[in-house]
Amino acid sequence: MKISSALLAVCGLLILGPVAAAEDFAAAAQKVANARVSGAAIPGLVVVTVNGQEQKIQGFGLVTNGSDGKNQSQSHPPDANTVFEIGSVSKTFTALLLADMQMRGQLKLDDAVAALLPAYTIPQYQGRAITLLDLATQTSALPRLPANLMPKLADNPYADYSENNLRDFLRSYQLTRAPGAKYEYSNLGFGLLGQALSARAGKSYAELVQERIAKPLGMADTGIALTATMQKNLATGHDAQGKIVANWDMPTLAGAGALRSSAQDMLRYLQAHMHGANVKVPAGLQLVQQPQRTTGMPGLQIALAWHVQSARGQTVVWHNGMTGGYASFIGFTTDGQRGVVVLANASVNVDDIGMAALLPAPAADVGNAATEKLSAKQLAEYSGRYQLAPGAILNISAGPDGLLAQLSGQPQAPVFPRKKDEFFYKVVEASLQFERDANGKIQSVTLHQNGHASPAPRIGEAAPEAALNATKRTEINLPAEQLKQYTGSYTLAPGFKLIISEQAGQLYAQATGQGSNAIFAEAKDKFFLKVVDAQLSFQRQADGKISGLVLHQNGRNMPGPRDAD
Structure with a gap:
């Protein structure tokens, strides 16, 4: 259910090749998916691709790895009807319900949450109330999870979290900043948004999803409760080590990640968003895609739940998701030409499969890319420290033969100019794209690797090598x-x-x-x-x-x- 995990590996060990051309992205997604399944990282997954008028649904691997006692040889590949938990991709459904109700005149984005939930005590900050827009844009100032989430079952952590628990937490919580001031991903916030929308409509969140989204779009295998057909087609969930895990239940925070769906249904959902102007219901399909606030990261904005990312001349709208046994990704280009959905039956990130197709890395052979000669003065412009994430600093310094890049806790590696403001690594398939301000001064860099585009603002001068190695640790051998x-x-x-x-x-x-x-x-x-x-x-x-x-x-x-x- 999260965008990023606590253990950060910006330059990951899983190095995947760049996508050569946009028109080949379905084949490229297939190549990456095959690699993930054959490497045993994921038992099975389904990839949905839309390229203009062409649509493909491809299954890889198996619906179970056999560790549940079932004969693996009798298992079968997942297909268009296989059902998966979609985790935080559910947030886009919650946002669409919000937009639909706004378009119907049932509420306004700037309505205070407290007005919709009079039975709750919603915290404020110096008189500034939390609005529906604050919740939908991850800027509510609420934490990622409530502190009183103390599950009895570790493998089904939200199952016993009640509405009374939620009320108790909100009653005692004090905001540390004004709502709307800062982007901070919050499952709690979207769970609360689901509660607010349900209260306004006088129906459960599950009923709202069926009435406003699933039935109008013909998504028969999408919902919270499993129908007999959904149960029959449910893929077995696995953790990152391949162990069978329990399905998640989220009765109180359903708006944050409780939905299950199939590839066929998610194709309908994807197409509706890509061609929102031509879809009569649900209302608000175009509204959810409109950027509302900044995230503090260059090139990345937040719409209603959806992340809107601009890099390399392309703008992509996307969201990902993860539960204890499943992972998901959905995204599309704003020109409506390309879209992708990835559903997997393991708690292993699949963003690289989807994002590599939509936001391709530079189309050059990394090992043999032609280099451009830059002067020492030109190279010095890029020198500096760039913050990829809290605690993850990319230090760029001028070396004797060019630039040296060093990420926190990693060795230095040379990067080579492909052209002005664009550099590539030879040791891994990754590249750096520097951005300038209106005065031509370098203000940020974007690291492209594994299909991800990770922006990093410049935060200061380059650190000397001595400082970079100050915390070098000595390894010892243990039996x-x-x-x-x-x-x-x-x-x-x-x-x-x-x-x-x-x-x-x-x-x-x-x-x-x-x-x-x-x-x-x-x-x-x-x-x-x-x-x-x-x-x-x-x-x-x-x-x-x-x-x-x-x-x-x-x-x-x-x-x-x-x-x-």
């Missing part, structure tokens, strides 16, 4: 038998686990929805990552058995108890 003590699953947050595994004397850490990264010992019970600036401290009971760990990253200490075996 394999000792390393095996640390293996297991650790829950850092509801729906977010860190899996520690051992292979051939090397420990690996894999966060929910992310790839596996090696971790290295610097002392007994203390490990660090090399790909990002993060450390792990393991905790022991009195009998010496590992009971939990703490993830240290971005100035935060995130404890995670060890799950029962």
